[in-house]
Every structure is written in C-alpha cells, then in structure tokens.
Amino acid sequence: MGAEGGASREFMVKLGKREVVAAPLPMQEHWLPLSNLDLLLPPLDVGVFFCYTNPSTTASRRLGHGSMVGVLQASLAQALVSYYALAGEVVQNLAGEPELLSNNRGVDFIEAFADIELSHLDLYNPDDTIEGKLVPTKKRGVLAVQATELKCGGIVVACTFDHRIADAYSANMFMVFWAETARSVAPISLRPSFRRSLLNPRHPLRFDPSLDLMYIPVSALPPPPKQKLRADEECETAASRGDNYCLVSRLYYVTAAKLSELQQSACSNGSKRTKLESFSAFLWKMVAESSSIANNDDNKAMSRMGIVVDGRCRLMSQGVDDKPTPMASYFGNVLSVPFGEKRAREVVQKPLSWVADAVHEIVERAATKEHFLDLIDWVEERRPVPALARIYCKPGGEEEEEEEERSTALVVSSGQRFPVTEMDFGWGKPVLGSYHFPWGGETGYVMPMPSPLSNGDWVVYLHLPAPQVAFIESHAPTVFRPLTPHYLNLL
Known part of the structure; x- marks a missing residue:
C-alpha cells in the first residue's frame, strides 16, 4: 500500500471483558419458525464493522472507551426488546430443520483493545486486519458484538450475524434501530415485523420448473x-x-x-x-x-x-x-x-x-x-x-x-x-x-x-x-x- 495507505503493520488485539447483553424485560420463551426463504440459507455467519475516529462531545471533551461501551451495551439491550430474535438461538426442531428459539439468552458482547491507530489500519486487506481481530467470531446465539478501542482513541464496532436469521436488509434495519436507540431518537424510524405468514406457501403449491435450474x-x-x-x-x-x-x-x-x-x-x-x-x-x-x-x-x-x-x-x-x-x-x-x-x-x-x-x-x-x-x-x-x-x-x-x-x-x-x-x-x-x-x-x-x-x-x-x-x-x-x-x- 505504501506511504499513502498508512504504515500497515502487524498488531495485536487484546480481548477484555465478555458479557451477555439481553433485553431488560422479562420475555416469554417461544419458538419462531424460519420461513421457506430462510431455509435456503446454510449456517453461515456474516460480519459487518464500522470505524470511528476519536469522538468528542460538543464541548470538545473526549469520550472514554468505557463510556462508549456503556452506551453501546445499554442501547443494545433496549433494541433487543423489539429485535428479540437476535437474542435467541437456532436449534433443530423435530423435523430436523433449523428453528429460532426466542429465549432471550442474549448477545455476546466483547470488549477489546488494538495497539494500532486507525490511520495505520490496512483497510484494503481485511483478511489480515479485520478477520479474526476486529470482527468477532460468533460461538453461539444469533448475534455477537465486539467493540475495539484503538490506540488513537477511535473505536471499531463490529457484529457477526447468523445469515439464516437476517439478510443484509434486516441487518441494516437493526443497526439503524440500535443507533437511533443510542441517540434517543423519537420516534424510531422502523420497527421489525416477524410475521412469517407473509411468506406462507400457497395451496395448492405451484411454481415454474425453471427454479430447478436456479436451486438444488x-x-x-x-x-x-x-x-x-x-x-x-x-x-x-x-x-x-x-x-x-x-x-x-x-x-x-x-x-x-x-x-x-x-x-x-x-x-x-x-x-x-x-x-x-x-x-x-x-x-x-x-x-x-x-x-x-x-x-x-x-x-x-x-x-x-x-x-x-x-x-x-x-x-x-x-x-x-x-x-x-x-x-x-x-x-x-x-x-x-x-x-x-x-x-x-x-x-x-x-x-x-x-x-x-x-x-x-x-x-x-x-x-x-x-x-x-x-x-x-x-x-x-x-x-x-x-x-x-x-x-x-x-x-x-x-x-x-x-x-x-x-x-x-x-x-x-x-x-x-x-x-x-x-x-x-x-x-x-x-x-x-x-x-x-x-x-x-x-x-x-x-x-x-x-x-x-x-x-x-x-x-x-x-x-x-x-x-x-x-x-x-x-x-x-x-x-x-x-x-x-x-x-x-x-x-
């Protein structure tokens, strides 16, 4: 990358506290079936990350990493009240198909520190700088979050979603909701719908044979x-x-x-x-x-x-x-x-x-x-x-x-x-x-x-x-x- 891209170098990420963030309200455990379109997805995880420079308030006072983590965790908990599916876990039903157990087990939230400045991060090569370092590995549940403080005081907020539960449109919807909750925006722009009946099959079933050429x-x-x-x-x-x-x-x-x-x-x-x-x-x-x-x-x-x-x-x-x-x-x-x-x-x-x-x-x-x-x-x-x-x-x-x-x-x-x-x-x-x-x-x-x-x-x-x-x-x-x-x- 050369000088223009910043001084790309190896860096270490030190993992800190790992907590589970759940919705603060008692929630009745229930099952949420996956739609037929969800069932076309294999068990794959998708990562997303956002990089922020060292933040400051309107009074030009620097926010500490702990304050930012507190905001992220508190607003995430509130967001999970509406997005309860992300606080659950995927299990197999009696037919052997994946199904979502909405039990409010929560979201794994990891704090971390990386000894590198944002301006030195090799963004062009995410395999070396993002994968396994700044984007968390989801071990269980539907969603994992990692907040990584950088040497310059900046922060990287990253999530890993189970693709069987959310496509990019859904993940985007949640991310905006989470950010609006953190800023106490009222009213929230869009609340989620989990109405699987919107994607119910027809009776009798009918489809174009050409789908056999697209799916297998x-x-x-x-x-x-x-x-x-x-x-x-x-x-x-x-x-x-x-x-x-x-x-x-x-x-x-x-x-x-x-x-x-x-x-x-x-x-x-x-x-x-x-x-x-x-x-x-x-x-x-x-x-x-x-x-x-x-x-x-x-x-x-x-x-x-x-x-x-x-x-x-x-x-x-x-x-x-x-x-x-x-x-x-x-x-x-x-x-x-x-x-x-x-x-x-x-x-x-x-x-x-x-x-x-x-x-x-x-x-x-x-x-x-x-x-x-x-x-x-x-x-x-x-x-x-x-x-x-x-x-x-x-x-x-x-x-x-x-x-x-x-x-x-x-x-x-x-x-x-x-x-x-x-x-x-x-x-x-x-x-x-x-x-x-x-x-x-x-x-x-x-x-x-x-x-x-x-x-x-x-x-x-x-x-x-x-x-x-x-x-x-x-x-x-x-x-x-x-x-x-x-x-x-x-x-």
Whole structure:
C-alpha cells in the first residue's frame, strides 16, 4: 500500500471483558419458525464493522472507551426488546430443520483493545486486519458484538450475524434501530415485523420448473470430485505458507466518475442499465478474461454470474397513508440468487453493453412477485430436505470435473442501502463501514456499498480467488482503487 495507505503493520488485539447483553424485560420463551426463504440459507455467519475516529462531545471533551461501551451495551439491550430474535438461538426442531428459539439468552458482547491507530489500519486487506481481530467470531446465539478501542482513541464496532436469521436488509434495519436507540431518537424510524405468514406457501403449491435450474436440494448434490478434495488440501497447505491460491478479501473504492463512465459504456446500445448492472458486467468481463487467459483461451471454460435480488419490494402490498407496508419492515431473508452462464471467451469478446444486457436478463428472472411466491412453494414441496442456490454449488462427477476446474463463478449483492451515514451512536458518523463475508465457498462474492464520504463513490468488498484479484488490479487499476486511510481523510 505504501506511504499513502498508512504504515500497515502487524498488531495485536487484546480481548477484555465478555458479557451477555439481553433485553431488560422479562420475555416469554417461544419458538419462531424460519420461513421457506430462510431455509435456503446454510449456517453461515456474516460480519459487518464500522470505524470511528476519536469522538468528542460538543464541548470538545473526549469520550472514554468505557463510556462508549456503556452506551453501546445499554442501547443494545433496549433494541433487543423489539429485535428479540437476535437474542435467541437456532436449534433443530423435530423435523430436523433449523428453528429460532426466542429465549432471550442474549448477545455476546466483547470488549477489546488494538495497539494500532486507525490511520495505520490496512483497510484494503481485511483478511489480515479485520478477520479474526476486529470482527468477532460468533460461538453461539444469533448475534455477537465486539467493540475495539484503538490506540488513537477511535473505536471499531463490529457484529457477526447468523445469515439464516437476517439478510443484509434486516441487518441494516437493526443497526439503524440500535443507533437511533443510542441517540434517543423519537420516534424510531422502523420497527421489525416477524410475521412469517407473509411468506406462507400457497395451496395448492405451484411454481415454474425453471427454479430447478436456479436451486438444488442438497440431497441431489453429487459428492465432491477427487480433484476438488485434493485442491482443498492444497489450499490449506498454500494458505499456511502464504501462497496466492485461495480466495482473498479486498476493499476498494470506485469513483463516481468511473461508475458513470461504465454506465455510459453499458448503455451504448440504447438500453438503460443501472450502475449496479454496468459495474457487474464490467466485473464479469474481468473475471472471465482472467479465466480465459489462465486456461489458454480454452473455448470450453465457462463463467457464471449471479445477482442477489431482494424480494421485499416485489412482495409489498400498497401502503396506506404513506405507512410502511408489512414487507418493508419484515425481518428475515427475502432473497433470490438468479444467475447466468456464458462461455468465458464470449464474455471477454463481447462489448460491455452486451454483457450488461445479459446481467439485466439475470436480474429480470427474479424481479417479480410471482418468482418469490414460486420459490416459497418450491421449497415447501421439498421440505425438510434443505436446498441451495446452484451458483454456490459446482456440480461434480468425473465427466464434468475437468470442465468445472476451468469455470468461474461470482455473485454480486447490492449494498447500496448500507446505512453507513446513519450509524451514529452519539459520537459522530463512522469514517468507514463495510460488510465482511469470507464465507469459505468457491464462488466469489462482491458487495458494493456507498462511500462514507457521500460523494457518489462506492466502497467495494471483493472476495475472489487471488489470481483473479491480481488480474483485476493489474488491468483495471483506475476502477478498483485500494481503500486507504488517505482516501477516508484520516491522514
């Protein structure tokens, strides 16, 4: 990163008190079933973190770390009264499916100290500076929180959520509620709804057969090919010696000017494409080109692109008197992951507008109310057998093994509603907020979020194989710029 990025160095994180924060009111223990859309998620944890500079009050008096922790804990306890699901734990029901036990066991809250200043934190490389240090490892329950004091007096507030209970929309909703509670905002902007009946299946069940191409029951998954098992072992060995073999996480910023330039190029055929579609198309071309070169331009190499689609706005009914509709406040997973597959060489050779059209077609497959109703029914017919989005599951089999080794897959999830500027607990807005999701699979994952500078730039969390990351950085350095303390005005 060099001098511009700050003096990146190894640092230690000392864990302090670990407490359990629960709702302060007595709560009746009860069971909350997961919806059919929740059941499409495997047991994965998702991290999110916010970085704050050394805060001060209006009288310019510095707040101590203990005072900030006290505010966080007290407001978290109050927030859990409404968000009681986050104070529970996931257990198996009699059918062997995960279910939420709302027992107010509480949220693990960890205090920590890191002997590094915020301006020296290597934000570009979260695998070294965020993972396992500033974002907590959730050992039980649904949510874990860590508040880490930095050497400069700043603080990092990080959470780890069980993805089966909350998607990004739900996590964002809770984070804003928590911050508003800390500031005693009245009235609170949005209270959660846990009405699982909003996602009940229809009777009789009905769905489009095309869903079989998007999702797959885990019972239908073939065993991992032998080559894949060998690759996993090699990956662990390579990671232990620092080789660039496995998936790595990076944080970049993309300027508003570059986003507009990509969108203009993606719309060159007269079609109107969003910035997300244009950005996704450009990224798809980069990954496909990296794959094509690695495979000596082999025409058999395939490349898959998935786009996460939020179904809330598709399932919303008309609101009354401008009040939020039930789905607007629904807490849980309301996601679908449609994807497309092309020859890598074709994605490389076609213009950006053609690839953007392909991305748009992917989104359109899931951008309807009927799609989500179909998906709910599709899951219902297969319960209690769990299912997954196919893009996360490379099919095996000896005859497909060689071709699969030449394929690439990535998923883009829009984080444009990420509430970085709303995460003020009473000591100012964060200088950076980001999701952190090194989920451990083979499929790449990318989430663009708004820059905390509110200037139209994006902060992009990218989790891809190291060779693809190296290719993107060398071939598109003016698009993907490493996130540095200098960019965030910390130097």
